[in-house]
Amino acid sequence: MISPVPADPTVVHPMPEQPRVVLLKPLITSSLIEVGEFSYCDDPGHLTAFETRNVLYHYGTEKLVIGKCCAQGEGVRFTMNGANHRMDGPSTFPIPIMDGSWSEHFDLITGRGGP
Known part of the structure; x- marks a missing residue:
């Protein structure tokens, strides 16, 4: 039997008999x-x-x-x-997301920064 009440879009489990x-x-x-x-x-x-x-x-x-x-x-x-890795450096290793001096100087080796 179809319920006369519209479905509620704010409930987490819309079909209690299907908990997954x-x-x-x-x-x-x-x-x-x-x-x-x-x-x-x-x-x-x-x-x-x-x-x-x-x-x-x-x-x-x-x-x-x-x-x-x-x-x-x-x-x-x-x-x-x-998930994408930069392709303009010496490696596709994600250097900029690592802490420390590696990430601080990455723009120098890719030509995107520096003095």
Whole structure:
């Protein structure tokens, strides 16, 4: 029987009989992730960890936007721009994200800075 009451987009578990299905919008805390109403994830293992387990390398300012009524299957991953490595230096090793003098002088060896 179909319920006369419309679905609630603010509940985490829209189908109590299917506990592995969660609506994403109520779970998101990052201002860099936008999820439309009724988009859900089916994940039996880590239901409420979508931001940390499914959105990878989210170090920059880019925004992840997931529309309304989108289904994310088990194991889906969003690889953000932070996974890219610069190609204009002596190596693709991510020197700038390391602390210390390496990151302080990287622009000198790529020609992007210095006196």
